[in-house]
Amino acid sequence: MAATPHRNAPAVDGLVGGLLAVVAEQLGRPLPARLEQAFRRVHRHRFLPARIWLRDGTGGYELVDRAAEPARWMTAAYSDEPLVTQFTDGLPSSSASMPSMVARMLLLAGLGERPPGREIASPRVLELGAGTGFNAGLLCALLGDRQVTTVDLDPLLAARAGENLKAAGYAPRVVVGDAADGWPPGGPYDVVLATFSVDHVPPAWLTQARPGGRIVTPWTSQWCRYGTLSLTADEQGRAEGRFHAFASFMQMTRPRTAGVGPASVPASSASGEGAAEGSSTTLSPWAVAGGDLDAEFHIGLVVPGASFAWDTSGEHTHTRLEVADTTTGSWATVDYDGRTSAAFTVAQAGTRQRLWDEIAAAYRRWEQLGRPGIDRYGLSVAGRSAMVWVDSPATAVATR
Known part of the structure; x- marks a missing residue:
C-alpha cells in the first residue's frame, strides 16, 4: 500500500523543497516550472513501501523501516538516492530511482518543457518498468492519465504501482507484460521511456515510436553499466541519437531468464x-x-x-x-x-x-579517437542491427 505521513515525520513541503534544491544542483539549473510543479504534486513517499533499503557505503544495503524510524524513513524518501524496494533471491529486483536521474530522463524525452512552436497537442507516453509507480505519476501530472501507459513484467509490482497511483489520484493504463514487446494497443507513442537499462534497443520500441518520437533508456553492457541513450525515430522505423553520461539502472528483466553479470574466470576449470x-x-x-x-x-x-x-x-x-x-x-x-x-x-x-x-x-x-567521453558516442538502429559511432555516423566504431 502507498505510504502515508507519520505524525513524527518531517513536513512534506519542506522535504520536497530540499529535494528540488539538490536536483537543481545536480542538473546545474532549476527544473522547468511545469516539471517542478509535477514533483511538488506527486509525493515520492506515497509510492514507497514501509521497508526500504539504502546503500550502506560498503557494497551492501541498510534497512529503513517506517514503523521503527519514521523521521529517517521520510528523510530517505526525499533524498536524491536510489531506494531498493524489493529483493529477489537476495538481490535487489526493484527500486525507486534517484529523483535527479528521473528528472534528467524526462528532460531528455522532451517532457519537462515545451519549446514554443514545438508542442505536441496530446503526447502519448509508453513507460517501460512501472516500478513503484512514481515516475508514471509524474507523467500523469505532466500529460494527463489517458496519455500514459506503463508496463511491468512482475504482476505484483504492477499491482502495487496501480494501487499507489490510485491512492495518489492518478489512473494511467497499467499493463502486465514483457517490456521488450512494448504495448502495441496503445501506440504509436510520442515517447518510449524505459526505467531499466538495456544493452540493445528492442525492435518493438522502434515500430511503436511515432516518426519524430523519442526513445530514452538507460544503457548497460557486461563491461560497463552506465549511460543513457536518447534516440529520435524516423519514418522508416529506424532511430538515431546519442549517449549521455549519467544513470546506472537495474537491467531489464526478461521472462524465464536470469540476470547475467560479471562472471569469475574458471582458472581451474576443466580446460585448465x-x-x-x-x-x-x-x-x-x-x-x-x-x-x-x-x-x-x-x-x-x-x-x-x-x-x-x-x-x-x-x-x-x-x-x-x-x-x-x-x-x-x-x-x-x-x-x-x-x-x-x-x-x-x-x-x-x-x-x-x-x-x-x-x-x-x-x-x-x-x-x-582522442579518448572520447560518453557524450561523444551515438547509435543508429534499424531493426535488430545497430551501429555505434563517435561524433557522427561517419566514424563508426562497432556494429551490433
Whole structure:
C-alpha cells in the first residue's frame, strides 16, 4: 500500500523543497516550472513501501523501516538516492530511482518543457518498468492519465504501482507484460521511456515510436553499466541519437531468464591453465577496468559480452583481472605480480580467441579517437542491427 505521513515525520513541503534544491544542483539549473510543479504534486513517499533499503557505503544495503524510524524513513524518501524496494533471491529486483536521474530522463524525452512552436497537442507516453509507480505519476501530472501507459513484467509490482497511483489520484493504463514487446494497443507513442537499462534497443520500441518520437533508456553492457541513450525515430522505423553520461539502472528483466553479470574466470576449470595461451601485455589492467568510465564505456560497446572481475585474494598472484564471455565460455586473466607495472602476464582461452587481445585493441582504438567521453558516442538502429559511432555516423566504431 502507498505510504502515508507519520505524525513524527518531517513536513512534506519542506522535504520536497530540499529535494528540488539538490536536483537543481545536480542538473546545474532549476527544473522547468511545469516539471517542478509535477514533483511538488506527486509525493515520492506515497509510492514507497514501509521497508526500504539504502546503500550502506560498503557494497551492501541498510534497512529503513517506517514503523521503527519514521523521521529517517521520510528523510530517505526525499533524498536524491536510489531506494531498493524489493529483493529477489537476495538481490535487489526493484527500486525507486534517484529523483535527479528521473528528472534528467524526462528532460531528455522532451517532457519537462515545451519549446514554443514545438508542442505536441496530446503526447502519448509508453513507460517501460512501472516500478513503484512514481515516475508514471509524474507523467500523469505532466500529460494527463489517458496519455500514459506503463508496463511491468512482475504482476505484483504492477499491482502495487496501480494501487499507489490510485491512492495518489492518478489512473494511467497499467499493463502486465514483457517490456521488450512494448504495448502495441496503445501506440504509436510520442515517447518510449524505459526505467531499466538495456544493452540493445528492442525492435518493438522502434515500430511503436511515432516518426519524430523519442526513445530514452538507460544503457548497460557486461563491461560497463552506465549511460543513457536518447534516440529520435524516423519514418522508416529506424532511430538515431546519442549517449549521455549519467544513470546506472537495474537491467531489464526478461521472462524465464536470469540476470547475467560479471562472471569469475574458471582458472581451474576443466580446460585448465595448460589449455590457455600465455603471453604478456604492457597495457595495465587498471586502464581498462580501473574506474575510467569513458574507457570502460567504449570497451563495453565494442567488445560485447565481455565482463570482468578483480581477484585480490592472492591465491594466484598479487592481483588478477579476470575477463569472461559467459556465452562462449572464453576467458582471460591479466596478472600483476606486485612488483612491476611495466608488463603483465596474460592467459587466455576459449572459442572466442584471444579475448584480452580484443580488449587491448579496443582500448588502443579509444586512444586513437582522442579518448572520447560518453557524450561523444551515438547509435543508429534499424531493426535488430545497430551501429555505434563517435561524433557522427561517419566514424563508426562497432556494429551490433
